[in-house]
Amino acid sequence: MNIMQKIRLRLFTVVALAAGLYLTVYALSQLGLLPFNAERIVYVLIVVFAGVSIVRLVSSYTVRTFKPIVGQQAVGVSLTIQLLGYIAVVVFVLGSLGVPPETALAGGTLTGLVIGLAGQTTLSNIIAGIIILVSRPFKIGDRVGVITSSIPYQWAFLPGYKFFSRDYVVPAYTGVVENMSLMYTTLVTDDGLVVKIPNNLILANSAIANYSEVSERMRKLRYEFPLDFGPEEVVAKVRSRLAGFQEVKEVYLEEQSDKTHYIVAVVFDAPLDTWRDVKSKILTHVIEVHRSMRASSTQNSL
Numbered sequence: 001m002n003i004m005q006k007i008r009l010r011l012f013t014v015v016a017l018a019a020g021l022y023l024t025v026y027a028l029s030q031l032g033l034l035p036f037n038a039e040r041i042v043y044v045l046i047v048v049f050a051g052v053s054i055v056r057l058v059s060s061y062t063v064r065t066f067k068p069i070v071g072q073q074a075v076g077v078s079l080t081i082q083l084l085g086y087i088a089v090v091v092f093v094l095g096s097l098g099v100p101p102e103t104a105l106a107g108g109t110l111t112g113l114v115i116g117l118a119g120q121t122t123l124s125n126i127i128a129g130i131i132i133l134v135s136r137p138f139k140i141g142d143r144v145g146v147i148t149s150s151i152p153y154q155w156a157f158l159p160g161y162k163f164f165s166r167d168y169v170v171p172a173y174t175g176v177v178e179n180m181s182l183m184y185t186t187l188v189t190d191d192g193l194v195v196k197i198p199n200n201l202i203l204a205n206s207a208i209a210n211y212s213e214v215s216e217r218m219r220k221l222r223y224e225f226p227l228d229f230g231p232e233e234v235v236a237k238v239r240s241r242l243a244g245f246q247e248v249k250e251v252y253l254e255e256q257s258d259k260t261h262y263i264v265a266v267v268f269d270a271p272l273d274t275w276r277d278v279k280s281k282i283l284t285h286v287i288e289v290h291r292s293m294r295a296s297s298t299q300n301s302l
Contacts, residue, residue: 010053010057011054011057014049014050014053014054014057015050015054017050018046018049018050021042021046022043022046025042025043025046044093047089047092047093048089048093051085051086051088051089051092052086052089054085055081055082055085055086055089056082058081058085059078059079059081059082059085060078062077062078062081063075063078075133075140075180079129079130079133079180079181079182080130080133082182083126083130083182121198121200122183124200124204125182125183125184125198125199125200126182126183126199127200128198128199128200128202128203128204129180129181129182129183129185129199130182131203132180132185132199132202132203133180137208137210138177138208138210138212139177139180140177140178140179140180141176141177141212142176142177142210142211142212142213143174143175143176143177143210143211143212143272144174144175144176144177144187144208144209144210144211144212145172145173145174145208145209145211146172146173146174146187146197146202146206146208147171147172147206147207147208147209148201148202148205148206148207149171149205150201150205150206172209173187173189173195173197174189174190174209174211175187175188175189175190175193175195176188178194182199183198183199184196184197184198184199185197185199185202211272212272214272215271215272216269216270216271216272217269217270217272217275218249218267218268218269219267219268219269219270219275219279220265220266220267220268221265221266221268221279221282221283221286222254222263222264222265222266223263223264223266223283223286223287223290224257224261224262224263225261225262225263225264225290226260226261227260227261227262228297229293229297231253231262231264233293234253234264234289234293235251235252235253235264237289237292237293238251238264238266238285238286238289239251241285241286241288241289242266242282242285242286245268245278245281245282247268247269247270247278247282248266248267248268248282249267249268249269250265250266250267251264251265251266251267252264252265253265264286266282266286268282
């Protein structure tokens with residue numbers, strides 16, 4: 001049984017079950033076995049069950065059918081169908097209760113205010129989810145960083161001599177977007193943790209770094225050398241050793257890290273999927289420069 005047949009079977013099951021419940025309640029009410037109020041409540045429950053189930057099936061069908069054609073845009077269409085479908089269910093429920101929509105809007109100001117305040121967070125999440133789908137700052141499968149102070153994090157503690165260092169850490173939760181819904185955006189972090197971030201937080205209180213929109217990025221490798229080695233000689237040797245790397249753009253003395261060491265920086269660019277391998281090779285050569293200079297210094301001291 002393929003996916004389409006499963007969806008059709010579920011849709012038929014929902015319709016048949018709702019129709020069966022409706023006929024059962026109707027028969028019981030005709031026999032006088034159900035009070036009038038209970039009958040209306042059961043009808044409303046049937047409408048809610050059938051409506052929500054049908055909306056979910058249609059949205060699932062939309063994603064499975066159109067995703068191979070239009071890609072991740074099918075997710076946005078699916079979420080729009082869910083939103084419109086749930087609104088239709090609410091309107092239908094009001095009609096089943098005998099409350100015209102215009103009467104509810106005119107006479108339910110206080111109730112609407114209370115419900116609106118109580119559901120402010122939920123509504124803001126839904127609206128933010130729609131805006132994110134329309135503006136498309138990222139899509140499913142993108143590698144992003146969510147930079148926000150609204151999600152707590154702990155700064156790394158550094159030794160005292162690093163107080164004036166120009167090193168910095170971006171306080172972001174980095175990972176791959178796994179799913180986008182009306183309420184949450186699901187992010188799988190680099191260590192495999194699944195984080196569900198509310199959409200209104202992403203839209204209103206966050207900056208998004210989308211790493212998938214660039215093919216290459218500039219990286220910087222920093223390596224400590226002892227003060228016993230002349231900085232000019234070290235920089236010259238590192239440049240000579242890395243001359244065969246087209247990715248290397250600059251080698252320079254960056255700063256003194258403590259009383260006995262200084263830092264040489266190597267700036268390079270590399271594709272997002274291979275930069276770790278490039279960095280590993282560059283670091284290997286820099287370490288070899290350090291080892292050779294240390295061996296030479298030891299021999300001279302003898």
